[in-house]
Amino acid sequence: MLIFDSDSLHRVKTLKKGLISAYSPESWCKGKSLPHYAPQFVRLTPICLTNIGVVLKQIKDMDKAALESEMTTTLDKVINLLSKQNDATLEKRIRPGAWTIGQLGWHVVKATRDMTNAPTRKADRKFDKYVEDIEDVFMNDNVRLTAPEALVPEDRTYTVEEVLKALRHNKAAALNIIREKDLTEQVMINELPGWGYLTRYEWAKLMVYHVTRHTKQLVEYFEEI
Secondary structure (H helix, E strand, O other), X not given: OEEEOOOOOOOEEEOOOOOOOOOOHHHOXXXXXXXXXXXXXXXXXXOOOOOHXXXXXXXXXXXXXXXXXXXXXXXXXXXXXXXXXXXXXXXXXXXXXXXXXXXXXXXXXXXXXXXXXOOEEOOOOOOOOOHHHHHHHHOOOOOOOOOOHHHOOOOOOOOHHHHHHHHHHHHHHHHHHHHHOOOOOEEOOXXXXXXXXXXXXXXXXXXHHHHHHHHHHHHHHHHHO
C-alpha cells in the first residue's frame, strides 16, 4: 500500500518493513519509469520518473488479478463449450452461408493469438483510453462486424482437438502477458481505425469482449439444436 504525505509527492512511503523510501522530486531523473504492475507493495529504490503521480495512479487503477480472472473465465467458457462437441459438429454451420462451428472456433484462435513477442512502445496516453469504446462495439449484438483478412479462418475441416490445443496455448500466453508484461505499453502491430495502436491492457480487454461475443453465438446455436 502506497501513502503520499502530500499532493506534492515530496515523500513516498510504504507500510511494510524494508520497503520504505523517501525522495524529493529533485532526486528523480528522467527517461525511466516505475514497473507497471499492481502488487500489494512496490519496492521503491531511487526511481527515475517524469510524473510519478500519473504512473502510480495507473498502477492503482489497473488490477492485474481481476484482468487475469476475467481472461481465465472467458477462455475457459469457450474451451469447455467446444470440448463437449465432436468433429462432426464442427462441420455444421451456425446459419446458412455462415462459417462452420470449426471455422468460428478457429476465428477465436486467430483473435486470441500469442502476442508475447509483439513490438511495443511506451504509451503517450492513458492505458485504458479505448476500453469503453471497445466494449460498446464488441458487446453490442446490433453491430455487424466484418473480420479482417488476418482473422478469417480457412475454409477447411477442423478437429476439436486442434482447436482446443490452440485455444489452450493462447490462454496460457495471454495470462503470462497479463502477469509479466507492462500492460500500459502500446503494441505496435494491427493499428485499428479510430483507435490506433492499442495498449496490452486494451488488447486483453478486446480479447475478452471478442471471445464473449462469439461464445454467446455458440451457446445460442447449441441451445437451438
